[in-house]
Amino acid sequence: MINAILSAGITGLPELYRRGEADAVSVTRCYLDRITVLDRHIRAYNQVLADDALTAASASARRWRDGKPLSEIDGTPIAVKANIAVKGAFWHAGIGAYRDRVAQQDAECVARLRAAGAVILGTVNMHEGALGATTDNVWFGRTQNPLRDGYTAGGSSGGSAASVAGGLAAGALGSDTMGSVRIPSAYCGIVGYKPARNAISLDGVIPLSTTLDHVGVHARSLTDCALLAAHAGDRRAITPVDVAGLRLAVPDWRTRVETPDFIWKARDEAATLLLLNGMQRVASDLPTYQPGQARRLGLLVSEVEGLNAHAERLAQGEDGFSPDFLGLLRWGGRQPATRVAAAYQGLDAIRTAGTAWLEQVEAVLLPTAPQTAFQFETPVPANQADFTALADFIGCPAVAVPFGIAPDGLPLSMQVMGRDAATVLAVAACLC
């Protein structure tokens, strides 16, 4: 039964429920049992809400028995990143200083999922303050990549991706400022979708950068991801689109982002698949975009806005902020006004140029990350977000899907971005 439940993901659960082969209680219990056994090692969860989950699952099971489910995701067990408010749960964004803070109400995205019948299994680990991509958290532990021990699950939504990849949740909510949903999804071999800016509300999410943050979703399949996103607020995610004839850009960033050849080779294979699906390849790029330079602008903005986000707490003392995290925030805060403004000006110019670019093509195909998951002890690559950050700067939808296996045996991932959510997801579906 475990296999049937795991392979049902999100989209397949209603079939099990309708047939009476499982109900929300047995499915929730299956995930809770797996958490008990496996999460001791994976450490995806910060807090498991077993009782609440089972109560919600019972209610869901009753609705399905009565033939009155609230939605297609009624009875779907999900995990929620620790910066997104779940009423009654600890809400700390991976920062020690907030470890005792309890959310007084659900974030809007959580409330929407709950209203659709989703079962909240618990909150999951993240890189401290969402500013980083290893989820090696000094306060809440190191989340392991479920696919390989001793390797990072990525971040900042590392717990979200690991919980889904490890079969500890059917789906998860994450947040993405420069790639924090898509990068861990890539490293863990699952699907990660970052909608257009504000397509899913940020109400009830502890900000890193209010100007760049997005809420996103993780799941084991693209259809699962789209369904979850739609119920979290991005209704456009489940609109069918025919990709035949749509213009596809396959930009060559070999000289801009240091990336092994096997990743570019996989990317070219992905492009071929899209052309076989009737898309039309056009020579189109954003030639002015320098990913490394843009990343530094995004980081500076995140650091200064992060300092603003935590200013109130920091005024009471610096306990509960790691030296690494605090160092980044303080560094941002020390920069001169002109440099900060120049960062915003640079990002604004990118948004303008990027938006114009996405009027010329319906989809852009790029790798998700310039490498696969790496060992905790190796130096953290600086360029992890160099393919993902652009979609945050533009504010456009982007999705990362698993696409083959690297020579090291770890999953590869391709990313599709474009101006329209439904189109982006339909294009990515051709790769799954």
Place this chain on the structure above:
Amino acid sequence: MINAILSAGITGLPELYRRGEADAVSVTRCYLDRITVLDRHIRAYNQVLADDALTAASASARRWRDGKPLSEIDGTPIAVKANIAVKGAFWHAGIGAYRDRVAQQDAECVARLRAAGAVILGTVNMHEGALGATTDNVWFGRTQNPLRDGYTAGGSSGGSAASVAGGLAAGALGSDTMGSVRIPSAYCGIVGYKPARNAISLDGVIPLSTTLDHVGVHARSLTDCALLAAHAGDRRAITPVDVAGLRLAVPDWRTRVETPDFIWKARDEAATLLLLNGMQRVASDLPTYQPGQARRLGLLVSEVEGLNAHAERLAQGEDGFSPDFLGLLRWGGRQPATRVAAAYQGLDAIRTAGTAWLEQVEAVLLPTAPQTAFQFETPVPANQADFTALADFIGCPAVAVPFGIAPDGLPLSMQVMGRDAATVLAVAACLC
């Protein structure tokens, strides 16, 4: 003939040309003669390009005689704000430090207008660096309001508005960061239109704030204004739209912006006119928007970005920057990183909320300015941009049209903003 030429504006010139009642040379000469006689006092122009204008006019006249005009604006004499590049003309943005700089090529908007046959009469005065709204310029003189001596023409595009209002040009290009096209248009009793962000290219415009600047147009009628905007790049400006049934918001900002009652009374009359045209009034507002607070955010961003814009020149010395202008830039530059970031965050939140608001209604009707033109010697009102800046923050189209006369005998102006240029202009047309 002068009256026929002036009342032809822009839209009426082809009729004169076709009938042979005037040609581009006689029309250009008429404007140049008026400049010679009247601009000694009004001081709208920084540089009159009489020879170039007459050469261009001759070519235009020949094209009309041959029945091959380049466009409906072929042979239209216009003025260009001094921060917009006109090849071969001084290009200084009203800043003394740049007084000897000659533009090496046309700004994109100027090139487009020239390609359509427009005749560039010269460059016109502006508030120093576009940061202010009196056009009382210590380097290039004080531009008088053509309607009343000793009164400001407004700013920062004061020369643009005064040249059009004084009959010294058929139309003009200006720029608008928080209201710099619409405010002087209001004070001078003409139409001022600020398109959506980047609808008219900013290439070749000396920036104040790269994140807030817009190019806009001034003319004596709404149709003139739309035609000029369309040829400058905003093609959407001349699309016909039926306003019947469209949703109109008439927000009550009496407690938010100190404004005399006669302005609100005029605004209510304008609303009545729009309802008589079949629009549907809906109770809708942006209740979170605090104009005074938002203005300070926009000013800080403009000051720091202005400092960035002029950093290279300032590194060589501060000569040619007035103490007032430099003081504002330097003040911005001294602010801490967190305060600068908070300003961008605040404007970003306004853009998000404002964009959502403009999905709920097709048009918003507000006054253009909280007062009429004022005397140079009186204190400059701090709240001049409190009705106009929102459209710059959102990046949406907005147009100011003359609407009646205030008790002091000076023109009143109403502003229409919305998400779509053609709709905004069609709604405003009901007030003309």
